[in-house]
Amino acid sequence: MKKYLILLLITVACFKSFAQQSAAKLLGYVTDENGQAVPFATLRFMPTDTASKAVAERISAEDGSFVMDLPVGNRYYLIATGASYTPTKEWVEISDSALHITLYKKTEQLETVTVKATVPLVTRKIDRVVMNVQDNALVAGKNSMEVMEMAPGLFVDRSGSISINGNSGVRVMVNGVLLQLSGDDLTSYLNNLRASDIQSIEIIAHPSAEYDAEGTGGIINIILKKQRTAGLTGNLSAGYSIGRYPGNDQGLQMNYHNNKLTLTGNYSHYQQKAFNDIHQSRNFPNDGLYAASNLIINRYNGHNVRLGATYDLSAGQYLALGYNGSFNHSSSVTHSTSDINYPALPADNYSSDGHFTDQNARNLHNFTFNYHLDTDTSGSQLEIKADYTMTHDNSSSLAISQDYDASGMATRDSSFRYGMPNRDKILTADIKYMQVFSPTTKLHFGGKYTGTEIDHINNFTRILDDNWTADPSLYYQYHYREHILAGFITLEAKVFNTEIQLGVRGENTKTSATLAAEQNSVNENSYFNLFPTVFVKRDLNEKGSNYLSLSYNKRIQRPYYNDLNPYISYLDNYTIETGNPNLKPQFSDNYEIGLTLANKYNLSIAYSDFKDEISQITHMSQDTALVEITRGNNGSTKRYSATLSIPLQITKWWKTNNTLQYRYEDIKTAGFAIKQPLVYLQTAQDFKISTTWSANLSAFYLNHAIEGNIFVGNISKVDIGVEKKLMDGNLKIRAGLTDLFLGRNITGTIKYDDNEIFLRQARQSRMFKLSLTYNFMKGKSFKTKKIESSSEEIQSRL
Structure with missing residues (x-):
């Protein structure tokens, strides 16, 4: 590890030496009187207020930013103009800090015709789909999870797991930083992240070589709205929800900017209570019939803190420090009843009744360091990121369980308890450089080191002779070490109206897993892989609104750390879940071709081929009659899909966005093989009632789903909501009802060893939600810089 850090320091020193010899560029920003970005504004820097020829002209980007290379200390007469804005004319002096320009919207209106440009909900780039959430009425009142359900080809299952075109293993980032949450904690976070705080959501089904090769499902990157007002800005929010049980959340976000220093802070808290009602039946050894009922009551209580500080060393150079803290506690109480009946021998019937109590306290601390340098005025830049993450999990479980014979007499006390303290540490160091040769030709290259412990x-312990007694056969210590050294190079170019992006990433991985138990073992592995990526975009007309796109990439999905842990978890008296320390990575090759018309209608056809697929394995132990659930490299999948997206403006007050996807799955595992089509429909309807009132409806339907060896019947969801704006839009009140027709309740079948488990499940999905958000601001315009994490991909496996 030392040699990697020494190499990194030498590289940084070389780049720093190069940077000191390069000219720095100066940045500026254009906003309106409300602090919102003004894209494509024209800026003319005149030598005098009577001159007819400009010294320099600039056009602001989509986020309102622009770049200057004028001498510091000079004064110019600035003329700034923008569509539907009153021109701003003023003297400005060039300094080494950002130049802020304010444009004011015109008050006059046309008597007969008003032309208003709107950004479509979904746009496409060469390597990703972008949902433009900001100020889009289709997503008003929704949270980020509900917005993602509207994205073409994206599906959120009943447990909150996300897949793109049917490919699971999706990682979720916010502003390029991986969310430090998983499972129900991740779902709660996304449910409490409001659409009003989001600028856009990027769906990257096939990440380029610049990203870690980890994750066969792709990446979702949530871009939050940028704060551009100097002084103090922020918002307060509160929400309440009620289904069978209530929940609430509160949040405070604050930003402060003064000269070269920017400070950001965010605190959120959520509490939630939910239920999971599961009924299952299956065959039992010796011609028996097994039926079980599990009612699970879950409680969640979480605190999340994000802090950041950015200091501008110069106009194109800054340092940033960040801290993310997550402090979550969850608990579940399961009442499980099981009946084993023998129709031919009813005297042999028996049953069990158990209460399983699980507690989990999880604390996470994440520290990030960023260094950014613009090495020339054409956009070339150097980025250095370092990241350190440590988590501490303390899980415990208590099972109080009794077995009864056919007459109802207690025959056995099978109570047990266990504790599972867990500590994780991840260190990453990442360096990237982009050389811009022209606006259409760019070269990216870099390297990354990741160390995980x-x-x-x-x-x-279990009950023996009425005493809690340690069971040495189930005691163990598990230690896992992983080192990944990676490098990549990517070239972007445009030839004859065709954009091309070619890249390759190499990753060398070394792992060591040590199990200290009754039977000790050491499992070491080392492997190197190359991951090529190809993206092509061909314009079909001069405007570039019609185009064809092609993509290919190769991905790897390393096992989740918890899946490698040889734990044992009791779901009920006759069903256990275990880890598998012998898991290997799975690989996928992904292809896609797309046709886009008028920058909004899209048809895409995709194919993914998974090898050594990590999938759920279920089998029954003939000795104990326990059903054991684990994961193994026992599958392969060929997945074909076709996705059609059609947005429509039906009337002036009614617009809709619709997606139809057909998918064909060819799945082979050790336990079954199946070929099956799936149909997925999505729709979002927006109704503009007045300038302050709006309503929306969103829905999806999936004819059936396949999750590992679980085959689920049709799933659907219908959400409705209304929104009211007050105080010039600074106060928003939203009310909505989710899963109106309880389409999220499912029936399914689990296949194993030529047997089947029949499953019915109901969750707390139909809920009424009420939320209030108040925005406040004061000061001049500015732009906060994004504080990134270099361990985005690796942390998703925690």
Whole structure:
């Protein structure tokens, strides 16, 4: 590890030496009187207020920013203009800090015709789909999870897991930083992240070589709205929800900017109570019939803190420090009843009744460091990121369980308890450089080191002779070490109206897993892989609104750390879940071709081929009659899909966005093989009632789903909502109802060893939600810089 850090320091020093010899560029920003960005504004820097020829002219980007290379200390007469804005004319002096320009909207209106440009909900780039959430009425009142359900080809299952075109293993980032949450904690966070705080959502089904090769499902990157007002800005929010049980959330976001220093802070808290009602039945050894009922009551209580500080060393050079803290506690109480009946021998019937109590306290600390340098005025830049993450999980479980014979007499006390403290540490160092040769020709290259340490202890005790007694056969310590050294190079170019992006990434991985138990073991592995990426975009007309796109990439999905841990978790008295320390990575090759018309209608056809697929394995132990659920490299999948997206403006007050996807799955595992088509429909309807009132409806339908060896019947969801704006839009009140017809309740079948488990499940999905958000601001315009994490991909496996 030392040699990697020394190499990184030498590289940084070389780049720093190069940067000191390069000219720095100066930045500026154009906003309106409300602090919102003004895109494509024209800026003319005149030597005098009577001159007819400009010294320099600039056009602001989509986020209102622009670049100057004028001498510091000079004064110019600035003429700034923009569509539907009153021209601004003023003297400005060039300094080494950002130049802020304010344009004011015109008050006069046309008597007969008003032309208003709107950004479509979905736009496409060469390597991603972008949902333009900001100020889009289709998503008003929704949270980020509900917005993602509207994205073409994206599906959120009943447990909150996200897939793109049917490919699971999707990673979720916010402003390029991986969310430090998983499972129900991640779902709660996304449910509490409001669409009003989001600028856009990027769906990257096939990431380029610049991203880690980890994750066969792709990446979702949520871009939050940028704060551009100097002084103090922020917002307060509160929400309440009620289904069978209530929930609430509160949040405070604050930003402060003064000269070269920018400080950001965010605190959120959520509490939620939910239920999960599961009924299952299956065959039992010796011609028996097994039926079980599990009612699970879950409680969640979480605090999340994000802090950031950015200091501008010069106009094109800054340092940034960040901290993310997550402090979550969850608990579940399961009442499980099981009945084993023998129709031919009813005297042999027996049953069990158990209460399973699980507690989990998880603390996460994440520290990030960024260094950014613009090395020339054409857009070339150097980025250095370092990241350190540590988590501490303390899980425990208590099972109080009794077995009864056919007459109802207690025959056995099978109570047990176990504790599982867990500590994780991740260190990453990342360096990237982009050389811009022209606006259409760019070269990216860089390297990354990742070091991971996982330490886990399992303590197990059970009732023996009416006393809690440690069971040494189930005690173990598990230590996992992983080192990944990666490098990439990517070239972007445009030839004959065709954009081309070619890249390759190499990753060398070394792992060591040590199990200290009754039978000790050490499992070491080392492998190197290349991951090529190809993106092509061909314009079909002069405007570039009609185009063809092609893409290919190769991806890897390393096992989640928890899946490598040889834990044992009791779901009920006759069903256990275990880890598998012998898991290997799975690989996928992904292809896609797309046709886009008028920058909004899209048809895409995709194919993915998964090898050594990590999938769920279920089998029954003939000795104990326990059903054991684990994961293994026992599958391969060929997935074909076709996706059609059609947005429509039906009337002036009614617009809609619709997606139809057909998918064909060819799945082979050790337990079954199946070929099956799937149909997925999405729709979003927006109704503009007045300038302050709006309503929306969104829905989806999936004819059936396949999750590992679980085959689920049709799933649907219908959400409705209304929104009211007050105080010039600074106060927003939203009310909505989710899963109106309880389409999220499912029936399904689990296939294993030529047997089947029949499953019915109901969750707390129909809920009424009420939320209030108040925005406040004061000061001059500015732009906060994004503080990134270099361990985005690796943390998703925690």
